[in-house]
Amino acid sequence: MKQVISRFIMILGALLFIGILFSRDFRLELGLIVESVMFPFSSYPFHIVILIMSILTGIYSNLIQKYTINHRRLRELQEIMREYQKEYMEATKQNNQFKLKQLEEKKQEIQQLQSEMMSMQFKPMFYTFVVTIPIFAWLWEKASASYELITGSTSYGNLTTKLPETFLKTLNPDLYTVNSPFLGQIHVVTPVLIFPWWLFWYLLCSITFGQIIKKVLKVGV
Secondary structure (H helix, E strand, C coil): CHHHHHHHHHHHHHHHHHHHHHCHHHHHHHHHHHHHHHHHHHHCCHHHHHHHHHHHHHHHHHHHHHHHCCHHHHHHHHHHHHHHHHHHHHHHHHCCHHHHHHHHHCHHHHHHHHHHHHHHHHHHHHHHHHHHHHHHHHHHHHHHHHHHHHHCCCCCCCHHHCCCHHHHCCCCHHHHEEEECCCEEEECCCEECCEEHHHHHHHHHHHHHHHHHHHHHCCCC
């Protein structure tokens, strides 16, 4: 039963990932579903909402990693891979055919261990998708729709005609503008480097708080 549930969650995570990448309608509907749960946060400035969401997803993803990965075994596998690669490179440089033949004989075993390591790393990632992707879709649609309302642009697919009135009422323009260093007051979808500002801020918060939460929860120890 445990394996069935695990596979179901992984498949669900994969489907959410595919859906958000290739279907705008899917992303829109997913965002609306999340809005029905997260609507209390709609009265907060958008950059604060992103900060809160990054902390929540950071806690969730680190707990998943803590309890789904055998970190001792993972470190063992990583050490075996490093040692094998090191020996193979040295044997190649020295043209040591005897050593290369020995290493080739171990190749199938190494590939099996590599497959085990990849499975250990991918499993929590798909678990994490189940929560992070819906939240990401929600943030994406709110940022895009607010830009359309403020500017009248239809560059995001004329969202204002697809979203319910209750959703549109939460898009207070003042909540979607920020004072950014060097750029002044901008909308949250304004590009920073190659990312919209809100995505750049989300990644920055996720990386920063993710590392702090990892230390607090002692993930990987």
